[in-house]
Amino acid sequence: MRQLARLTIALREISKNSSLSLSDFLVPEKFDFIIQATKSISMSPYSDETCRPDFHTPSLALKLGYALKKCISIERGTALRSGNMKRNRSLLSFLHLMNMEWTIRISSNALSTLHRRKINATELLPLTNDLVKVSKYIDESILATKLELEGNRSNATWTKLATLVLARIILFNKRRSGEAARMKMSDYISRPSWKEQNTEEIKLSLTPIEQKLAEHLVIVEIEGKRGRKVPVILSSILKECIDILIRHRVECKISFHNKYVFARSNDSVNYLRGHDCLKKMCDEVDLENPSIITGTKLRKYIATVCQLFNMTENEYDWLARHLGHDIKVHRNFYRMQESAIELTKVSRLLLAVDNGEVNRFVGKNIGEIDIKDLPGLQDDEKETDDNEVKENEFDRQIVKEPDDGIQEKKDYVFKKTKVSAKKKAHVAHKVWSQEEKEAVVEFFRMNIKKSIVPGKSQCVKCIEEHPVLKSRDWKKIKYLIKNQIQKNKCSKGS
Known part of the structure; x- marks a missing residue:
C-alpha cells in the first residue's frame, strides 16, 4: 500500500492534478505517466545516460509492476460486476501495453542493477564464537527459567521461557524465524514417531550413532514457505520445555483460542515473532557482531560451512529439504522414511555446526561424524581401556x-x-596375516563400501565370530578398516 501511495503522489506531481486517484491513471493514454513516476521514485538521478539506467531502489520498481497488475485485476472485477464493458476493455488495453513495454523500460534495468550490486559484494556471516556464546547463554537460561516456571507459574515467566525456546529452535535448526514461530499445537501433538512409522529394515540399516540420534531427538513437521512441509528438529530439553509450556498455558493466562505453541500473552491469538526473540537473546550477550545473527544469515552460514564436509549429493538434498529449499524441483526421496533421514542425517550436521567446531570435520562426510564428537550424545557405555x-x-x-x-x-x-x-x-607392531585381513574385510564389507568406520561393539563382535582374531585388540581392527576406507578414497581421487 505504501509503495502504491508513493507512486500516486509522484503521478499527481507529474500531472499537476492533486485530485486524481491511481485508478484514473490506469488507462492506455496515461501509461507513460506510470513509467515516468516509477522512474522518479526508484531511479538514481545521477545515472549515466551512456550506460544502462541505474536504480537506487530496484526492488521498489519490480514490486510496483506486480502491484499494478493486481490493481488492474481489482478494477476489472469491479467493471465486470457493474457491467461497464468499456472500462474493462480500457484496462485490458492498459495491461497489454504493460506486458509489451514494462519489461524493457523498467524490469530489465532494475534486475540489471540488482545483479551489478551483487558482484563482489561483501556478505557478512555470523561469527562462530558469537553463535557458540549465544547458544550457551540460551541453554543456561532455559534451564533456569524452566525451574522458575515450575515454582512460579506467572505469565511473564511463561513468555520468557517461550521466547528462549523459540530463539534456540531458530538457532539450532537454522529455520526461517517466521516458520518456527508459527508452529501450531496440532503440529506438535501429531508429530511423527520414527519408531512407529519406520519399518524394521530401515531401523536395522541405521548406524549406532543414527539410532542414538533418533532416540534423543524428535521431529515436528510444520508448514513453510509456499505451503511446503518443512521439519523442525527438537532436542530432548527443547521437547521437555515445550511440554511444560503446553501444560501450564491455562494457569499462565494464555488464551484458549490461541492455536500456536509460542503464543502471545493474555487474550491475543497471535504468536511471538521469532526475529524479535532471537534479537533479544543476542542483545543480552556480549557478542562481537550481534546484528548479523538473523534467520536468513544463519541459513547462509550453514550453507557456507557445509562445504567443509565431504557430503554426497543425497546429503546435500537432505540439508536443502531441511532448510526448505528446492535444489532440483522434481528430486525427492523415494519414500525412504523421511522422518528417520531428517533425524539421523541432518541432525548430525546441525549438532556439529551448533557446537562451533566445524574445523574438526574438514573432509569428512556425514557418516564419519562419530557419536563422541557430538555434545550430550555420548554412549552410556564408555569405551575405556x-x-x-x-x-x-x-x-x-x-x-x-x-x-x-x-x-x-x-x-x-x-x-x-x-x-x-x-x-x-614394549611397543611392537604385529604384522597382519592374510587370513586375518580376509576375515576383517569380509565382516566389514558394507562398512568399507559405505565409508563408515566401525565402533567398538562391531569390532568386538567381529573378534568373537572369527577365532583367528582373538589375539587382536578391537582398536587395531577399527584402524585397519579406517585405513582401508582412506585408501579407497585416495584411489578414487586419483
Whole structure:
C-alpha cells in the first residue's frame, strides 16, 4: 500500500492534478505517466545516460509492476460486476501495453542493477564464537527459567521461557524465524514417531550413532514457505520445555483460542515473532557482531560451512529439504522414511555446526561424524581401556587440504595421547596375516563400501565370530578398516 501511495503522489506531481486517484491513471493514454513516476521514485538521478539506467531502489520498481497488475485485476472485477464493458476493455488495453513495454523500460534495468550490486559484494556471516556464546547463554537460561516456571507459574515467566525456546529452535535448526514461530499445537501433538512409522529394515540399516540420534531427538513437521512441509528438529530439553509450556498455558493466562505453541500473552491469538526473540537473546550477550545473527544469515552460514564436509549429493538434498529449499524441483526421496533421514542425517550436521567446531570435520562426510564428537550424545557405555596412563604415543591422522587446482596436498597432523612407560618399552607392531585381513574385510564389507568406520561393539563382535582374531585388540581392527576406507578414497581421487 505504501509503495502504491508513493507512486500516486509522484503521478499527481507529474500531472499537476492533486485530485486524481491511481485508478484514473490506469488507462492506455496515461501509461507513460506510470513509467515516468516509477522512474522518479526508484531511479538514481545521477545515472549515466551512456550506460544502462541505474536504480537506487530496484526492488521498489519490480514490486510496483506486480502491484499494478493486481490493481488492474481489482478494477476489472469491479467493471465486470457493474457491467461497464468499456472500462474493462480500457484496462485490458492498459495491461497489454504493460506486458509489451514494462519489461524493457523498467524490469530489465532494475534486475540489471540488482545483479551489478551483487558482484563482489561483501556478505557478512555470523561469527562462530558469537553463535557458540549465544547458544550457551540460551541453554543456561532455559534451564533456569524452566525451574522458575515450575515454582512460579506467572505469565511473564511463561513468555520468557517461550521466547528462549523459540530463539534456540531458530538457532539450532537454522529455520526461517517466521516458520518456527508459527508452529501450531496440532503440529506438535501429531508429530511423527520414527519408531512407529519406520519399518524394521530401515531401523536395522541405521548406524549406532543414527539410532542414538533418533532416540534423543524428535521431529515436528510444520508448514513453510509456499505451503511446503518443512521439519523442525527438537532436542530432548527443547521437547521437555515445550511440554511444560503446553501444560501450564491455562494457569499462565494464555488464551484458549490461541492455536500456536509460542503464543502471545493474555487474550491475543497471535504468536511471538521469532526475529524479535532471537534479537533479544543476542542483545543480552556480549557478542562481537550481534546484528548479523538473523534467520536468513544463519541459513547462509550453514550453507557456507557445509562445504567443509565431504557430503554426497543425497546429503546435500537432505540439508536443502531441511532448510526448505528446492535444489532440483522434481528430486525427492523415494519414500525412504523421511522422518528417520531428517533425524539421523541432518541432525548430525546441525549438532556439529551448533557446537562451533566445524574445523574438526574438514573432509569428512556425514557418516564419519562419530557419536563422541557430538555434545550430550555420548554412549552410556564408555569405551575405556586399561587403567594404564598413556604417554608419548602419536596417533597419525590424515587431513585433506582443499584442491588448489595444481595438486592435492596432504598434511599429517599428530595427536598426542599418553602411554605408560611399561607399554612404551614394549611397543611392537604385529604384522597382519592374510587370513586375518580376509576375515576383517569380509565382516566389514558394507562398512568399507559405505565409508563408515566401525565402533567398538562391531569390532568386538567381529573378534568373537572369527577365532583367528582373538589375539587382536578391537582398536587395531577399527584402524585397519579406517585405513582401508582412506585408501579407497585416495584411489578414487586419483
